Amino acid sequence: MKLCPKEFEAMQSGWRRWYIREIELKTFKKFGLWIKDRDILEVGCGSGYAASLITAEAPRSYTGLDDGSFDAVLDFCILHHVEGWRVFFDECRRVLKDGGCIYIADLSRSCIHAIDALLRWDHAEETLFSFEELEREANSRGFRTVKKAIDLGMEGYFRFQKE
Ligand SMILES: C[S@@+](CC[C@H](N)C(=O)[O-])C[C@H]1O[C@@H](n2cnc3c(N)ncnc32)[C@H](O)[C@@H]1O
DSSP: OOOHHHHHHHTTSSSHHHHIIIHHHHHHHHTTTOTSSSEEEEEOTTSSHHHHHTTTOOEEEEEEOOOOOTHHHHHHHTTOOOOOHHHHHHHHHHHOOOEEEEEEEEEEEEHHHHHHHHHHOOOGGGGGGOHHHHHHHHHTTTTEEEEEEETTTTTEEEEEEEE
């Protein structure tokens, strides 16, 4: 499922850029994110606004990944009876160095249901999760929770470390 055009447009807007710059990136830094001289992989980088902020801080390397045609991922998950965000942790585990960290900012299933009811962004149910499910999955797949916070009960921030 591709992002619907309205959601894609919202992701390019000035408010979204402000939110990435002033809220999400700053929260990750409070959680301990250090960019300079580190190898950074950004999954779901969209059109690359965060990439421009990250590379301005001189990482050793930066790689941005975005599967704009999400269909292939969904097909894989349906075929293998798994949910995409579970596969995500296995892939992170595979590519991260020992002790490497994942920083996640995302909305919970209930929040996305509310957005979809209001704006008709139509997310596939298979892609949604509660924060409890997300953390349980990370912990059971070899990641320890280092920090977490739920902003206004809507956006969850997590730092997980590969054990
Ligand atoms: C809600 S948008 C956020 C885009 C950008 N990070 C931002 O904050 O503006 C989520 C992005 O994740 C991408 N995405 C979804 N599933 C993905 C996957 N399995 N692998 C890579 N990118 C994915 C989508 O194409 C989309 O660009």
